[in-house]
Amino acid sequence: MSALGNTPGMVPNPMHSLTPSGNLRRRQLTSRLFVTLTVAAAGLAVAVLLILVYYAAKNGASQLSLSFLTAQLPAPGGIVPGGGMGPALVGTAEVILIATIIALPVGVLTAIYLSEFAGRRIGRVLTTALEQMAGVPTILVGVFIFGLVVAHFGQSAIAAGLALAIVEVPLIARASIESLRRVPGTLREAADALGVARWRTILGVILPTAANGIVTATILAVARAAGETAPVLLTCLPVGQGYQLDPRQPVATVPVEILQLLLSGQTSTVDKAWGAAFLLMGLILLVNIGARVWLRRSERKRGV
């Protein structure tokens, strides 16, 4: 073996200095290239978000004012200046609330069934079904609720809530399953060994331990539903420009309002649409951050 260095594929010479030898230089290069690629991909993903936020802020931030948040909707076609997002904000909140009240228990109970009770075969079938459900184009969900509810009872906040619940259920269920499965089996054993019935164990130990993931899943589902447009278009088109609180009536929602403002095509309405887009984005962000802060605090209180 030469005293100068080590050749690739040979046993290294222990007398050689510890600087890279053999093909280490090449391997280091490959490694660096790979890291660069992953960083670039991650950067690209974040860049898209930043550009979106930037444009929405650039075009929309100037719209924000107290009256924009509270005023009645702008007149159709932009014929009359003024108008704000008040009824749309309230309507979005109302529709999302209805959707989540339905979707949260259904989603979480489905997840509990799948992670705690279901046999392997049924589990696989149901998991696939949930995945398919998450992949259903939301316009189809809208059509479904249109045929099932709107055709009989007319458009309403409840109809939109039902449609968005269908969007939310698979999101909540799938992420909840993941966090329920991450609860260590040793905790279930510990609870079993205390002679406590399973449902108590689930409520008292397993759900609280998985709460973090379930809350996160719910918030993501809420954020997703808040931005959904297609199902709401078919189930809940607002009448007039004023506030509407009755859930049996159609209410305005922010995404549908954005669409209508854009369709008007006037400079003033497009500006308002940007404002509304910026508002929607900001609200979703706030809900996300707020929920995480609350969660962190409640966990600390529980002593995790």
Next chain:
Amino acid sequence: MSLSSEETPEASGPHLRLPGGPTAGSPAALSPESAASARSSVARETVFTSRGVSVNYGAKRALENVTLEIESNYATAFIGPSGCGKSTFLRCLNRMNDSITGFKIDGDLLYHGHDLYGSGANRVEVRRRIGMVFQKPNPFPKSIYDNVAWAARNLGMKQDLDERVERALRSAALWDEVKDRLKASALGLSGGQQQRLCIARAVAIEPDVVLLDEPASALDPIATAAIEDLITALKSQYTIVIVTHNMQQAMRVADKTAFFSLDESRIGTLIEYETTDKLFSRPGDKRTEAYITGQFG
């Protein structure tokens, strides 16, 4: 159980306790005095009777033909090499294997004369009487107080809960270390403290039997010594069954010891069951002797 000190050895049999009877809910309500007298008069009940118990996991036989009796207020140790089925057998005693797919048990396994796997036996009820502490400490992600109080609360033992929690923590020799931070998370405790908390959690509902599955194997020597002292103290009130891979530990804590090993076809089986003194000083079987003298393991 308060009856047991008056019973003659002949009378103490598997028929003594009726399911759901008045004594069943509080089997461990012994005062120290009556416990001591129970020990001196040697009026022991047979808690577990195993006759020809075999266990299969699917097609694989894990344990074959175990016949033994476990007596009350003794610490009974199961020792043996890895894979000999000692943990499997321990987990059969409170039906912790039920949830394992393919688990099948044959033979008779009686608890105070009642068939543990009989049609009338409810596994939640079984575990309420026969508690278990596991190899790795597994406290709930709750406060220290709630870890101990949770099961009691769920079982409806809500009266004097604070006293119950204190008593359990005292009997697990943990009270002095945690009394000022009962509301703090159990996950902040050291490994040894967590394991003692798990013992406190198990005894808080006053079971009849406490099963311990290698409770000190993840602990340092000081924590191990604390757990062993605890076992010795607890057997005045509870029947203790402990699985250990540590022979010195069995010698230190156990009154009786069962040696499990693998037979020629590598199936776990009971080789010898004796008082600890006899098993370690005059083993009756060559395989026991080979194991305790360190020739295999």
